[in-house]
Amino acid sequence: MAGNAEPHDNELDTLLAFLAQQRYVLKLTAYGLGEDQLRLRPTASELSIGGLIKHVNATEASWIDVVEGRERRQDPSSYTAGFTLRADESAAELLEDYEATGHRTDQVCRALGAVDAPVLMPDDPWFSGRREGYSLRWILAHLIAETARHTGHADIIRESIDGATAFPLMAAAEHWPPLDWMTPWTPPERSR
Template sequence: MTSERREPASDADERTMLEGWLDYHRRTLAWKCEGLTDAQLRTAPVAPSALSLMGLVRHMAEVERGWFRKVLVDDDPGPIYYTEEDRDGDFRTTEADTWQEAYATWQAEIEVARRNAAGFRLDEMSRGKHRRTGERFSLRWIYTHMVEEYARHNGHADLIRECIDGATGD
């Protein structure tokens, strides 16, 4: 695997730094999926977990949608992969699920996230509320949470990728 990721400049302003780290972690997840077949991307190599690289990408599409659509701008287009009956549906893949669809959906959600965030100041509170807590969040908090969310799942992606083909890297 080769990486074209760049860390944000160490002297960047706060917004550039937060957006830079979020993009860095988005690219890290894409990098962990590079060069694999659909079957490999659907592979859940650590039993009994159903966690796969494709499942992580589908999950992050849902997370992008949840924070940057539902919470930030109060737009609820509904879930992509999960249902009320199957809250983990984003992680459950079948042979019918393809990388092309999962990747395109994820990238589309990232583009909407970028557009929606561009209309907010870092300290501006979200228009929508968290579905469980009813809280509003600043864009700064959402960016920080998203960096944490990607970083945690990129750790999972590291382990899954190593189990699939032995590839490692930060």
């Protein structure tokens, strides 16, 4: 997936492709990092790459719960904890869970079918007065925006960790040859 969402002829496939592309570039920010590096907070914020992936995964899963009419999993009182990759959570499990959430999103949205299908919102104050006025289209657009916003955060954190940026990481992950304008990322030499 070379940096762009695949083109499609219908709106649902297009929205799902853009969400998948944003998930992919967020996961790329973790490419080549060790467990400890995923927890690093090298900027002025409290964010880490592992914590961002954990948060975005939980957010997407929670919204798909809403689409299915289930109670939301996210507990607002644990919002800050949702940005922290705990010591007992591994990178492999984190990425595997995020992959599973993406598959679930695709299945649920395809089963619903129509992007203008109404979705009953939770009884939260920010949805008052419009609980039935949201659509699957709105939810997917919201998830794309949420994922893109946090991918930008993760890009900055990754560059602060080892200087890696999006296209060289993508080139390394996808095994591109060196180009005139860009060399695939390689792990920095470790001091001995």
